Amino acid sequence: MMNLYSYLIISLILFVVGLVVMIARKNIVAILLGIELILNASALNFVAYSRYVTNNLDGHIFSLFIIVIAAAEAAVGLAIVIRFFQIKETIHIDEATQLRN
Amino acid sequence: MIPAEFDGLMPVVIFMGLAVLLFFGGHFLSVVLAPKKPSHLKSTPYECGELPVGSAWSMFNVRFYVVGLIFIIFDVESVLMFPVASIFKELNEMGQGGYALIIFLSFISVLIEGIAYCWRKGDLDWVKSFQHSLKKETK
Amino acid sequence: MNQTVVSYLSKYEFYDSLLALFGNNQGVLAFTIYLLLALIIVGMCATIGGLGTYAERKISADLQARVGPNRVGPYGLLQFLADGVKMMTKEDIMPFTADKTLFYLAPLLCLTGVFATLAVLPFSGGFIMADLNVGIFYLVAISSLVGLGVFLGGYASNSKWSMLGGMRGASQIISYEIPVTISILAIVLLAGGMGFGTIVGQQGGLPHQWFLFHNPFAFMAFFVYSVGALAETNRAPFDLPEAESELVSGYHTEYTGMRFGFFALAEYIEVFVVCGVAASLFLGGYNIPGISIDILPIQAVQFVVFMTKTLLLYYVVIWIRWTLPRLRVDQLMSVCWKYLTPIAILNLMGCAIWMVVFNGKSIAELVLGGH
């Protein structure tokens, strides 16, 4: 029941769902939600391997930094979303077609 | 071998479970005891007696986001500082206090730069910079 | 491996007979003990929260030369029970424009966030449900659910007052979390651990052994913590999210009956938890001066000591509410970001330097010279 595979399968499901959210949703905030799910899947993998395979805590450090980077990414990403909304008055991803102006 | 029940997870889960139980129990009691006479006027949002105009889900000032942004960066930095702070005493007793102090202070000094930048650029004032931008607009 | 109340009790002989009673099933016995104690703690905290509303009215009445509640029970003591019954029998009204799912969910988030913090509160040396290694960090983290509950409560009501209150509340709670967390970091640094057992164990029963008087920076950190904690629990003078005179009652304007009761209960228990944390981080916690033996009656005395300190702080919180006027939003933000946070960071740096320069000794140890 509680072994490496169950964690890996959960993380696989999280990853796939995150990927589908990123592809299917047209809302930029929803795409950021998908990215968070993907990052969580990888962090979960690191911790699971660290407990069941390597038997040291380097995996924990990795997932710690993944969480840190996810937070920084969310901060910058949402700032871009807000700026985009100020310019275009929408946050539909298909409206993002111009590199400037 | 020590069974997992002795570890601290169980009380945490029990307390969360109690919160959920209390919540649904209270709802149940309220369903049983409370009167139920719904009317349209009763369930309009409260707006001091006036009929509400429009939805409350409107746009808010970007200030709120900037505050949240500064918060999340500091939050993450404090998360990283927690394990280092909790072994600081141990390192000090092992004679590595100076090394730990340098690492710790250099980490915090970057934190201070962040807050100094936001302070200087006026992200920390709530009203003043708003008036500032208003003034620009009237020009 | 964390110490819990069960692993503490297992040192005594009666635990073995209890274990035999449960057919040597440690899991079931542990669950039963945890559940019983959790029910006791929740009941106690709910009573304290209820009495808190009573004390609030009585003390405010005192400060304003009134009588206060005096009809229900002796001295009006049972007023809170009457209020509870009243809340249960009030009709549940939900605005038809509301986001129904989130409207249900918001009080639950507040309640869960507050109740989960009770698991690590050190009532006494043995009577701490779970002395997690990450104790204080866990408490800070899980109580951020309250901010989320406040925001969602304000959002889901779809009323302008609620929305404003929810936005203000969430931004205030998250802002003041920073100085509070950094002040706590200073204490973690002095104690050399995040568990409440470690932190309280590093202090003594007498004031000069408390972390409050450990060094000047820790002394400052206590006040930063207190101000930040007042703001985090939405207490006056930081009660902008529920300012009666401007926002009706903020994020819970649209909440009636039991759901409003949950918000109020969560708020009052949170004040108690915050006071308990202040007592155990800075004021020596459950330590009794001069006694170091560990038997069950001593635990009761420790419990009394902890409760005395906490309830005194609770009194101060209520006293402040009825003394100071409310801040403006811009003042609130500048207090947090321009005063408290820099002071907290300087305190943290000062504590780190103090640890290295004076080798972890407190002022009293330096002055008195010796242990």
Place this chain on the structure above:
Amino acid sequence: MFLQLLFISSALLTVLCAIGVLMVKNIMHSCVFLLGSLLGVAGLYATLGADFVAVTQIMVYVGGVVILMLFAVMLTGGKDFISRAQNLLGLPASMGNKLTYGVGLLVGLVFVLTNIKLLMGIAQTIPSKMINNEFPSTVSQIGHLLVKDHVLAFEISSVLLLGALVGAAIIARPRKQN
């Protein structure tokens, strides 16, 4: 027993809420489902004995990222999304018809199954040691790793966060319209 229950409930919470993020139209509800999923992952960390990472997950995500996302949704006009929202079933036609989805699902399934088979093969060669219910304290070990082995990453992460703060503040700062 308790750990198994915690594991099952956390796993269910994680997976179901993740699917909820995908299926729900309202972006606000999506954020709340994300919150549930992240709490479930924190529970999974707890069952893995990673207490510090679990609490970090709660602290950063629940207290930070989710609130920030809710703020961003409010700042871009909360109700605007309900009409504009898209879910899986509302995919644009340019992304394929039932046949493409069917073939894609099949290929994905085969891929996953072979991978699991492979992983199982690999994992069976690894001796399963130390798997007991005991949870050692990870905090002090993580602290030592952060100041010794990973000190560069620790220091650089502060610079990264400073960069994120400055960059995001510049991007999001309110400015004159037009």
